[in-house]
Amino acid sequence: MTSQASTALNTEAVERFAGQVFGDLSSVFSGAMTLVGHRLGLYQALAEGGPQTSTELARRTGTHERYVREWLHCQRAGGYLSYEPASARFALPAEHAMVLAAEGSPAFLAPAFDVAAALWNGTERLVDSFRSGRGIGWGEHGASLFCGTEAFFRNGYRQHLTTTWIPALDGVDARLREGASVADIGCGHGASTIVMALAYPKSRFVGFDLHGESIRIARERAKAAGVEERVSFEVASATAFPGGDYDLIAFMDAFHDLGDPGRAAERSLEALVSDGTLMLVEPRAAAAVEDNVGPVARMYYAASTALCTPNALSQSGRLALGAQAGPEQLTQVLSAAGFGQARVVAETPFNLVIQARR
Template sequence: MNTATEERTPDTVVGQLVDELAGSLGVLLVALGTRAGLWKELAGAGPMTAAELAGRTGVAEPLVREWCRAQAAGGYLTYQPKDGTFMLPDGVAGALLRGPGLAMVDACTDMFRSMGAGFDEFAAAFAAGRGFGWHRHDALFWHGSDALTRVALPPELIGAALDQLGSVTATLVTGGSVLDVGAGYGTPTLAVAEHFPAARVLGVDYHEASVAHARATAADAGMADRVRFEVGTATDLPGADYTLVTFFDSLHDLGDPVGALVQARAALAPDGAVMLVEPLAADRVEDNLTPSGRMFYAVSTLICTPNAVSQTAGTGGPAPLGTQAGEALLRETAAAAGFTRVRRLPVEAPLNLVLELRP
């Protein structure tokens, strides 16, 4: 946490910037290792020289040599000076190859590539206070975002949350209906449908390209008969009497979060509920000044809040939540929308918190 304005010399600041650049380039090198098959060959192989790794992968030895040295400097590989060998430790292999590490990096790399190509346009909109809507990104960005969603919100996590909604869960097991707001490519929406095969599910999103992709995915999965996707906004939701309305990491993307929850409450059946999934955060800013908080604040600045601002710029409308709203502010937002019962679900989600809202 950094709440003080301690004296820092120019040298220490430049040193920090060098660390920043090293980390940014390091992410690209991790992704490069995936595409070149380097991580796969290193896993479980024991110590090997750069030349040996080059021989296994077909990548030129000088390139592999520099890549290995960079990974050793970053702590992903160990290096033995005596024989010049590199090794991928089991713990690192577990995180990268058997855990979410490489999938997360690959998804973010696609998003970074997209944002880099469009940075001038984004910076101009940012400086002018206009915001930057989701539709102004490109397909590479949208695909990367969906891949990241698959890492952060796997089906087993979504299912664990859905199983804790009491009467709502019981209704959806035998039927009922679900409305997913801000469905995007529909990955969580389809996870809900897979968890409740008897339920009817509708996903809405303002972004036409995402809706088209979600429809195609539902058709490929053989679920188009009971899972639909429509173009729509969070302030004009279609239908009524839903057993469950869901927001999967989407409320903070909206220009009017209270208005969206008002609409969601109005769309519920009398015994229905809203399930709200948002990034994990502390309630106080100073408690979010951590590496994780820094990442989320960066995502908020570059992606989520610009989308929300694009919906309200010049209207004098409500302030967006940002990606580090915290449970207290989310509860306040729910109360402002007319919800009287808010319960945090005991779900093991390293990057998210899950709230159940009832009128």
Template sequence: MATSADVTPGGAMDEERVQQFLEQVISDSAAAVAGLCTSLGDRLGLYAAMAGAGPLTSAQLADRTGLAERYVREWLAAQVAGEYVDYAPGTDTYVLPDEHAAVLADQDAPTYAAGFFTLLQALYATEDALMTAFRTGEGVGWEEHGPALFAGTAKFFRPGYAAALVPEWLTALDGVVEKLERGALVADVGCGYGYSTTLMAQAFPRSRFRGFDFHRPSVEAAREIVAEQGLGDRVSFDVATAQDFPGEGFDLITFFDCLHDIGDPGGALHHAEEALADDGTCMLVEPNVSEHAEENTNPIGRAITASSVAVCLPSALAQHGPQALGNHAGEEAMREIADEAGLHHWRLAAETPVNRVYAVGR
């Protein structure tokens, strides 16, 4: 916010401050365009082909990937400009440093982040729909986005879940791991492609897991994934909303990064309370951002709050429910909703730079 200190006598602007902000915006625009190159590098396997390969010419990389050398050479130039890839002019070769490969090339690494860029095609494609939503106050439903949103969301969240879900988050819930080891019944609400569901199922073969999502294409993708992994004996996926998913007596009900996308989060938690076993637990995984705008002035806060503008808030508004939280409503607001739903016990159980994990029960 501008103050009197930012303005020179006579009302003239601080030109140095203007230039500094201009550089910031140009840097942001460069990152926005370069994001397309990052997505291409991820989806075409360019980063994976460079990982651990040492110095490569553009022709060698084209041979490794089966791509057109001229395009590969142009892509490499952009990667060098962004300091993603190192270039040796004397040998005309390019290297993807191991440290960069850990972020861009290995989809199983907890540091893998390139999956986020898959989302870009879906987000930019709905700009016109968002403009209409801004003017009317209506929503833009999850299902109105392109397939890249669904695949990209699953791809982005999977590494973090794989790294923390079983060894850290579940162990932070009182008595839950013991139940899962003996054999428990679990509902994964808003499961998407089901990566969270299958990660739990792989770790706890005596338990049974049911994934629910209102988005049929995601449920179908989840069914294919679970069949490929051979987990059909203990995992199933069904189309259902958070307010009407079937079943009861669940020892654990999970909401992974989805409660804020629901138009009636109170109704979802009320239904979960009714479906829980007597000593059951709800686990809510939500973005690690603040309800106070000034506390989100960091890269993670910026990415998450921008995602709320593009996806989370419009998705909730499209459901015409009583509440549209956005993804940074804050812990207190969610705790009040849970309490009104009959879930009176609330505890921050675990935390990562991206997520906060709450243990919730009666």
């Protein structure tokens, strides 16, 4: 008999934990429905059109009523929508619209479900990688990851990047206002690069990323935002990006993804002007594993296991930091690369901002 079997089970604890896992199961089933609603514009249509029956919502969105009716029932069961039985109308409360329908809202979470879809789509490959140790490059995933990441992170950048994060760096906001040269490494679709370019019209920006398709889309985004004269995007690695004399080099949620973050930090030191600044925006984390608990840490560890760590392992993985590396480990990498000063200058519930200088 195993020691586990010989210990009397606390059946209440079993029931409690089963309830917890069942709640998770319900969330992942209905999370797929949130993504469907986001993709089809069902939340937007509810936000704009007010209370609607399934027939009215289907007509408004060009979808089939029978599908819409079932989806509405699921949304109502989860408390996302309110329902008035007398009129058979469903409504999206204004507060819920801020989370599910309002693209510019800092609380807009719907695009994160695209990222969740990328995690689910990649599970077979991930299972193989657990066995083989093979890495999985960012570019091996589907478009839902790239677009979901862009849209999910962009609102945070719009809210914090030029209003609190850059102003928290010593002297950088003033320099960017006067006109400076900035590199954004691992820029993806360029959301952060464009937010900075719009706020600092006298500065010039270049975004680098290994993933060619992301760079192609970033160029389109710069054109659409009307900043293409001052913003360029190039395919390049964080450890060997071209150019020099940058006043600011930023890694926006990308440093921990790198296979060789130490070399990337050394390359940044070479490419900065003598009094230039390196800025890391990283997922918020505590130093100790035991302190990284709760929904945010759990979500980050899941993304880290499925996306960030496999990407680092696909690039030699000298140091696969993972998305919950925490401030001590991150600043140690910077110090070892030759940065004399590295410290956390700002924090939100989701991010921490590190400044490093020579």
